[in-house]
Amino acid sequence: MENLSQEISRLVESKKNIFFDMSDQIWEFAEPRFQEYKSSALQQKIMAEQGFKVTTNLAGEETAFIAEWGSGKPVIALLGEFDALSGLSQEAGINHHSPVDPNGQGHGCGHNLLGAGTCSAAVAIKEYMAEKGVRGTIRYYGCPAEENAAGKAFLVRDGFFNDCDVALAYHPNSYNMVTPRSMLANFRVFYTFHGTSAHAASSPHLGRSALDAVEIMNVGVNYMREHMISEARVHYAVTDTGGTAPNVVQSHAEVLYAIRAPRVGQVKELHERINKIAHGAALITETSVESKLVACYADLIPNMVVGRQLDKYLREFVPIDYTDEEINFARSFKEFTTELDKKNLPEIINKMFHDKKVV
Numbered sequence: 001m002e003n004l005s006q007e008i009s010r011l012v013e014s015k016k017n018i019f020f021d022m023s024d025q026i027w028e029f030a031e032p033r034f035q036e037y038k039s040s041a042l043q044q045k046i047m048a049e050q051g052f053k054v055t056t057n058l059a060g061e062e063t064a065f066i067a068e069w070g071s072g073k074p075v076i077a078l079l080g081e082f083d084a085l086s087g088l089s090q091e092a093g094i095n096h097h098s099p100v101d102p103n104g105q106g107h108g109c110g111h112n113l114l115g116a117g118t119c120s121a122a123v124a125i126k127e128y129m130a131e132k133g134v135r136g137t138i139r140y141y142g143c144p145a146e147e148n149a150a151g152k153a154f155l156v157r158d159g160f161f162n163d164c165d166v167a168l169a170y171h172p173n174s175y176n177m178v179t180p181r182s183m184l185a186n187f188r189v190f191y192t193f194h195g196t197s198a199h200a201a202s203s204p205h206l207g208r209s210a211l212d213a214v215e216i217m218n219v220g221v222n223y224m225r226e227h228m229i230s231e232a233r234v235h236y237a238v239t240d241t242g243g244t245a246p247n248v249v250q251s252h253a254e255v256l257y258a259i260r261a262p263r264v265g266q267v268k269e270l271h272e273r274i275n276k277i278a279h280g281a282a283l284i285t286e287t288s289v290e291s292k293l294v295a296c297y298a299d300l301i302p303n304m305v306v307g308r309q310l311d312k313y314l315r316e317f318v319p320i321d322y323t324d325e326e327i328n329f330a331r332s333f334k335e336f337t338t339e340l341d342k343k344n345l346p347e348i349i350n351k352m353f354h355d356k357k358v359v
Contacts (some may be wrong), residue, residue: 005316011124015050019123024045027092030084030105030112033145036063039082043067043115043142050123052140059154063144066160067119067127070137074165077139078122081117081146084108095332108147110172115142117170139164149188150295166306175349176318180307184233185264187271188295189257191217191278193241195287197251207249208286212241214253217281217325221257221274232270233260264298 022042029038040063044054047067058064088106089099099106122140129136141160145151161167193214198207218236225234235258242250257274261267277293280288323329334342 005128005313006144007128007316008124012120015123016120018046019116022119022334023112024092026082026116027107027112030081030089030107031148032105033083033149033151034061034138036083036144039063039115040065040142040144041062043080043082043119043140043148047119047122047140053128058160059158060246061144061154064151065142067140067142069122069135070129070135070139072135075137075163076125076138077141077161077164077167077305078118078125079141079152079167079169080118081111081143082115083111083145083147083151083152085147086252092247095329096336111146113172114146117172140212150186150297153296160313166303168306168310176314176320176342178307178311178314180302180304182262182302183297183300184231184260184262184298186258186268186295186297187267187293189259189271189274190239190254190294192254192259192290192292193217193282193285193287194253194289195249195251195253195285199248200247200249201314204249207251209242209249210285210287211250213281213285213287213289214238214255217278217282219278219296220281223279224273228270228273229261231262231267232266234258234270262299262309264296294305 025042026039029036031037031039035274040056044056044065044067047053052067052069054065054067056065058066084110086105087103088108089101089104090106091098091100091273119140122138127136128134129138141152141155143152143155147325153169155161191214193210195208195213196206198204200207218238221234221236228234236255238253238255240252242253259267259270259274263271271293277287278291281287
């Protein structure tokens, strides 16, 4: 008689091509946050064909959905994402930078695999439960906007996880292991400055530069780094420079900040400090500033009991028996790996295995 792992493997293998095709299509769609219309519709269609009840347009998110099968307890949630990032357009199957569209969207860190792989798992579990008469509910949550917008937070806010007993997720990476430790809490905030336009040569004294305010804010935040906890991370990207004409004082400019720390309270404190820096930059330049908090992720609370069970079964599937073709393709990336990356990779891998050990 097959053991549990063999039975699940058989069920996954029996329908793998459906989800290979799903992953490939989502790669081609490459849709950004909250605009994953084709990616979401494709997953909804396939999950409905596999016998799941699909509920769409959740929590004010047009691309969010739940595919559910079964009834009663336990309610097992499986989470998947499928959004892309700007500027990451990439031809498939190429080991070097080769964008399809230089300004297009592309999938970073395997986001085309996240939804497809999790859908495959949900279907395999459903087939097993049906074969064995196992009672319970399996749900796949199609979660939009993982990148920079916290799509899952809106689903939590509106109660779509209230009756779940456990929520499971995976993420493609360079190692196979259960990750029981917490993740950094994360806020994303837009700061938009408004100034007064003027000709930069004939009447600069009449202008008040929003771009100057952005630059002064960034300098202020960089000085703050000395006075925050070492585990915190603050990053920014200037999303609007106010135009491309250097002879005009920029009347508008915008910067997006990512603020991270181990605990959500620490992120809130940093957020408040950065707000003060933004207002200080506005005072210095005689501009005004608006801030918009667009994403909030609290720190992850791991479940060690569930983690140990996952680790127990994961060990039955590793090491993975890669083909020679797969190994050679992976090796081909070394040609495009910088010497600095090669030097630091062993340390990074050792730290990952040390920090994330389950048992």
